[in-house]
Amino acid sequence: MTYLDHAATTPMRPEALAVYTAVLATTGNASSLHASGRRARRVVEESRESLAAMLGARPSDVVFTAGGTESDNLALKGLYWARRAADPARRRILVSAVEHRAVLDTVDWLGAAQGATVELLEVDGLGLVHPETLEAAIRRDPASVAVVSVMWANSEVGTVQPVARLAAVARRYGVPFHTDAVQAFGQIPVALGGDGPDAITVSAHKIGGPVGVGALVVRRGLVLEPHTHGGGQERDIRSGTLNTAGVAAFAAAATAAGAQAPVEAARLAALRDDLVRRVRQRVPTAVLNGPPLDVPAAGRAARGPGTAGGASTSAAGAFPDGLRRLPGNAHLSFPGCEGDSLLMLLDARGIECSTGSACSAGVARPSHVLLAMGAGEQQARASLRFSLGHTSRATDVDALVEAIGPVVERASRAGALAGTSGG
Incomplete structure (x- = not known):
């Protein structure tokens, strides 16, 4: 697993x-x-x-x-x-x-x-x-x-x-x-x-x-x-x-977490960055949601309210000093796929993650977080959250990278077929 x-x-x-x-x-x-x-x-x-x-x-x-x-x-x-x-x-x-x-x-x-x-x-x-x-x-x-x-x-x-x-x-x-x-x-x-x-x-x-x-x-x-x-x-x-x-x-x-936090944060951030870089090499269309990995110093541009992927506006002082993104968090959208399908296909390969959407009464809903950030509904439905922790190792990233290409390809085909059939 x-x-x-x-x-x-x-x-x-x-x-x-x-x-x-x-x-x-x-x-x-x-x-x-x-x-x-x-x-x-x-x-x-x-x-x-x-x-x-x-x-x-x-x-x-x-x-x-x-x-x-x-x-x-x-x-x-x-x-x-x-x-x-x-x-x-x-x-x-x-x-x-x-x-x-x-x-x-x-x-x-x-x-x-x-x-x-x-x-x-x-x-x-x-x-x-x-x-x-x-x-x-x-x-x-x-x-x-x-x-x-x-x-x-x-x-x-x-x-x-x-x-x-x-x-x-x-x-x-x-x-x-x-x-x-x-x-x-x-x-x-x-x-x-x-x-x-x-x-x-x-x-x-x-x-x-x-x-x-x-x-x-x-x-x-x-x-x-x-x-x-x-x-x-x-x-x-x-x-x-x-x-x-x-x-x-x-x-x-x-x-224990407090004693290890400074070293562990650096370790997880490095693993996270490697995960994002290699997943995007395998799936070039993948979109990283939230702060970029190389967040600039406060004062650089950030997308304005409700304009995810849109024009940049000044965000001087928007970020606090230090970390701007949790070190173990990688949240990616895979255009043309359904997050639930991706999750289940990865699960079948022994890789466990979560979608960016909530499920209520068996009905998948787009992530309210991404919608609030200005993303479209399709992007909000096509997302996965990969989160690392104290037991995470480089082999976990290797397993995901090996699986993600075929999984996205299969989910994309399923999405295309559903679209042509009106499903």
Whole structure:
């Protein structure tokens, strides 16, 4: 098997697996007052301290959850309800048009069921939200904005957002800023810090921890209304018995990922660049989506909002310093092919990746991320995401390169036949 879907989930790291199995073998509810409970509580609090240190936060800022989706829900619902309760005029929610469904579906529900007004922030052809775009949206009526949410790094095309600059804009107007950092954490520096966001979503299984545990990191003083009630765990923000083994393994995975991050980022970026270069040699029509591999320094041109593949406009200062694309991300479109067909043909050859589209009730839909970036529907349907991780090796790239030419040729023939038959 050649696994190129680390952005979906990545294998558990040996360090995390060892901790996970050791703690699973013990008994203790971290809310209990006897010896077993106190031992479990110590494990939880030491893990909280470890994660907080990595995230530039206080231990009390870290609220453990069941994963990224719950953390996004808790942040957006909790902030919206609390801000609206303090001032009923605060009903606007600003989110980027390229968010994960965990954010988009949450704010859609708040709009349909809770009276929120949801506004999507436009992105440019690279998938970037420009600080000027956010400022213009807030400035129209600052008193009505409840919360802003822009993901740290895009889960499909890997674009790294200028989070510090976006958070600074929101802070100037007194609006809380949340970011879904599920894809970014463990690959690039992510921190609450003095200039960072007010709330950060992270998840364990994306960095080599177990499925079923995550965290919402909340700046001290920020008020959230809880959406689950019960035993009052996690500062009464998220009630429920703590997943002690999962929390411990999360911290172990984060520690390992953090220690290896600088070297690992360079290694994955080199592998990624080799993958893109060689795939495009085999399939010259393939299109790389998102930031180019050789992103210029801030101030060079980037495609303007909604014009993917179109005319260039100035993007001075659009990119933050450092990485502009996640090091393990390669997102490619193959004109004339259906992404689902490509995926299944590669899967038959033992190569696992993902499409750039979501599938609901058996109906394939074009990637909302690429559509928001200005791509046409055909390009949005013809995409694959190859994502590398800590177990990726050069042999994985070799396997893909060997297979991609025949697979694209076969998928193109199938697409042509479907077109001529009206299918």
